[in-house]
Amino acid sequence: xxxxxxxxxxxxxxxxxxxxxxxxxxxxxxxxxxxxxxxxxxxxxxxxxxxxxxxxxxxxxxxxxxxxxxxxxxxx
Amino acid sequence: xxxxxxxxxxxxxxxxxxxxxxxxxxxxxxxxxxxxxxxxxxxxxxxxxxxxxxxxxxxxxxxxxxxxxxxxxxxxxxxxxxxxxxxxxxxxxxxxxxxxxxxxxxxxxxxxxxxxxxxxxxxxxxxxxxxxxxxxxxxxxxxx
Numbered sequence: 001x002x003x004x005x006x007x008x009x010x011x012x013x014x015x016x017x018x019x020x021x022x023x024x025x026x027x028x029x030x031x032x033x034x035x036x037x038x039x040x041x042x043x044x045x046x047x048x049x050x051x052x053x054x055x056x057x058x059x060x061x062x063x064x065x066x067x068x069x070x071x072x073x074x075x076x
Numbered sequence: 077x078x079x080x081x082x083x084x085x086x087x088x089x090x091x092x093x094x095x096x097x098x099x100x101x102x103x104x105x106x107x108x109x110x111x112x113x114x115x116x117x118x119x120x121x122x123x124x125x126x127x128x129x130x131x132x133x134x135x136x137x138x139x140x141x142x143x144x145x146x147x148x149x150x151x152x153x154x155x156x157x158x159x160x161x162x163x164x165x166x167x168x169x170x171x172x173x174x175x176x177x178x179x180x181x182x183x184x185x186x187x188x189x190x191x192x193x194x195x196x197x198x199x200x201x202x203x204x205x206x207x208x209x210x211x212x213x214x215x216x217x218x219x220x
Binding site for chain 1: 083084099101103104116121124132135136153156172174184204211215
């Protein structure tokens with residue numbers, strides 16, 4: 001892993017067209033500004049992992065019969 | 077064309093009912109082309125079945141049936157990626173995880189699947205600023 005030190009207001013350039021700026025620091029929280037082409041998707045890492053996990057979870061599909069039974073029970 | 081499906085055996089699918097995810101759904105990078113199967117239209121569920129791989133089939137739900145107030149805005153970038161859909165040509169589904177029993181199933185309201193039916197393009201959109209979770213109970217616990 002590349003490790004760099006930056007001050008507030010300083011930036012990094014990744015590739016040709018992604019710019020990451022350190023905007024502010026409050027306690028142990030750092031505020032980043034990211035400028036990137038809209039084709040580049042930027043997410044918080046934990047959200048990315050959560051969505052992947054949810055998609056994997058959706059691959060365990062119940063049968064049609066199970067779905068029908070569930071909705072019947074809920075209507076009661 | 078006839079495809080093999082995870083839940084319904086062999087199914088005949090029309091080419092106009094196949095949607096392409098560009099980019100792919102998260103964690104499903106190898107699979108782009110899917111079709112929605114609704115064997116029982118009275119249910120608020122569908123199977124989002126890969127037309128390329130029978131084993132890849134996601135359970136999805138109509139979020140508005142479970143949360144009537146579910147709402148979000150599509151960004152300009154999302155609209156461009158979805159080829160500028162008219163509102164009436166959009167269909168929204170969310171993935172459902174049912175780990176143990178269906179009663180404890182959760183849906184991912186943070187990353188809905190948005191389909192532009194006329195252009196047959198689809199995207200899984202991440203709602204950065206919306207107050208929704210990836211694990212929202214399908215059925216909120218009953219009181220009492």
